[in-house]
Amino acid sequence: xxxxSVDQNPSSESMAKHAGEEITDRPVRVYADGIYxxxxxxxARSLEQAKLSFPNTYLLVGCCNDEVTHKYKGxxxxxxxxxxxxxxxxxxxxxxxxxxxxxxxxxxxxxHKIDFVAHDSLPYADASGAANDVYEFVKRVGxxxxxxxxxxxxxxxxxxxxxxxxxxxxxxxLARGYTRKELxxxxxxxxxxxxxxxxxNLRNKVKEQQERVNEKLDTFAKFQEEWVxxxxxxxxxxxxxxxxxxxxxxxxxxEKIKGSLGQSGNFTLIQYxxxxxxxVLDDDVSDDDSDNDxxxxxxxxxxxxxxxxxxxxxxxxx
Numbered sequence: 381x382x383x384x385s386v387d388q389n390p391s392s393e394s395m396a397k398h399a400g401e402e403i404t405d406r407p408v409r410v411y412a413d414g415i416y417x418x419x420x421x422x423x424a425r426s427l428e429q430a431k432l433s434f435p436n437t438y439l440l441v442g443c444c445n446d447e448v449t450h451k452y453k454g455x456x457x458x459x460x461x462x463x464x465x466x467x468x469x470x471x472x473x474x475x476x477x478x479x480x481x482x483x484x485x486x487x488x489x490x491x492h493k494i495d496f497v498a499h500d501s502l503p504y505a506d507a508s509g510a511a512n513d514v515y516e517f518v519k520r521v522g523x524x525x526x527x528x529x530x531x532x533x534x535x536x537x538x539x540x541x542x543x544x545x546x547x548x549x550x551x552x553x554l555a556r557g558y559t560r561k562e563l564x565x566x567x568x569x570x571x572x573x574x575x576x577x578x579x580x581n582l583r584n585k586v587k588e589q590q591e592r593v594n595e596k597l598d599t600f601a602k603f604q605e606e607w608v609x610x611x612x613x614x615x616x617x618x619x620x621x622x623x624x625x626x627x628x629x630x631x632x633x634x635e636k637i638k639g640s641l642g643q644s645g646n647f648t649l650i651q652y653x654x655x656x657x658x659x660v661l662d663d664d665v666s667d668d669d670s671d672n673d674x675x676x677x678x679x680x681x682x683x684x685x686x687x688x689x690x691x692x693x694x695x696x697x698x
Contacts, residue, residue, distance in 0.1 A: 403434075403495065406436075407436045407437055407438040408433075408434040408436060408437050408438070408495050408496065409437075409438050409440060409492070409493055409494050409495045409496075410430050410431070410433060410434070410437050410438070410439050410440070410494075410495065410496050410497075410498050410525065411439075411440045411441075411442060411477075411484075411489075411492065411494040411496070411497050411498070412426065412427060412430045412439065412440075412441050412442070412497070412498045412499060412527075413441065413442035413443070413444070413477075413480050413484070413497075413499070414426075414441075414442075414443065414444075414499075415443070415444060415449050415453060415456065415463070415535075416441075416443055416463050416466060416467055417449075417456040417457055417458050417463060417535045418457055418458060418535045418538050418539070419458075419463070419466035419467070419470075420533055420534075420535070420538065421530065421533060422529070422530035422533040422534060423470075424470055424472065425530045426498075426499075426500065426527045426528075426529070426530070427439065427441065427470055427472040427473060428472050429498070429527040429528065430472070430498035430525065430527055431472040431473075433496070433498060433525050433527075438474050438475070439472060439473055439474045439475070440474065440475045440476075440477055440492060440494065441467050441470075441473050441475070441476050441477065442476075442477040442480025442481075443460070443463050443464055443467060443476065443477070443478060443480055444460075444479070444480050444481075444482060445460040445478065445479045446459060446460045448479075448481075448482055452482055452505075457535075457539065460478070460479075464476055464478050477492065482514065483514050483517075484497060484514070484515070484517060484518060485517065486517075489518075489523070494523075495523065496518075496523050496524070496525045497515065497518040497523055497524055497525065498524075498525040498526075498527050499515060499524070499525075499526070499527060500526065500527050500528065500529045501526045502529075503515075547573050547576060547577060548577070550563055550565065550570075550573055551573060551574065551577045554570070554574075
């Protein structure tokens with residue numbers, strides 16, 4: 381019934397195992413009992429162990445009603461009918477026995493034809509008030525099968541979590557439409573909880589903003605550090621690429637000009653004050669005839685200019 385453990389008598393377990401092996405013509409009827417409030421996977425695992433304790437097992441599960449439970453253990457969250465129904469939906473359970481007794485006796489075992497009782501080995505106080513173990517009888521007669529508790533989960537743990545975060549659960553239910561009367565709280569308590577939750581939400585938002593700012597500052601600091609470490613290398617690389625680009629562009633321009641000039645006879649265009657344009661061959665051209673032709677053309681230009689001057693003087697004389 382309890383979720384608790386003293387070391388059981390080793391002979392009791394061995395006796396139960398041996399007796400179970402002798403039953404071959406029918407399923408072994410194993411009984412497990414408890415309160416099963418807020419049914420959780422710890423309950424399910426204990427029932428799984430009971431179901432698998434023998435190759436062919438019929439598992440009966442007893443559950444105490446509200447009257448017995450509230451008297452010997454305390455108030456439950458779920459009613460007895462809700463607890464019975466939860467057990468019926470567990471796949472390891474073959475049969476649910478409602479209104480189970482707090483202490484098991486021979487009469488109960490005979491009534492339900494129970495071969496063994498499965499539970500963890502911790503002692504659980506009986507109804508006598510003398511702190512006697514509820515399972516003392518079945519252990520003594522060799523009909524006790526020990527199961528192991530699941531650590532980290534129990535009904536008491538779940539209730540403790542709810543009590544610990546009581547205000548949050550109240551606010552959650554108020555937001556979902558429950559009234560303060562349904563939650564059993566006064567008007568003043570309702571307002572106090574709302575103010576406290578509002579302040580908590582504000583603190584959480586401020587904390588989130590601080591974390592975002594810190595993240596951005598960290599990112600900026602990393603970028604600044606990276607820039608300081610690599611600035612010289614980045615600038616040198618840029619200048620190197622820029623110089624290469626300028627050199628390449630200058631080379632292409634020179635090649636293009638040289639190609640254009642080469643197609644027109646390898647000469648250079650020079651402008652003089654006395655002539656509109658005079659074409660002079662480059663130094664690498666050494667053809668004498670070409671030189672003479674250039675000078676003859678210049679002489680002709682000079683003679684023509686002299687004749688024009690003389691004609692102008694005659695006209696003025698007249």
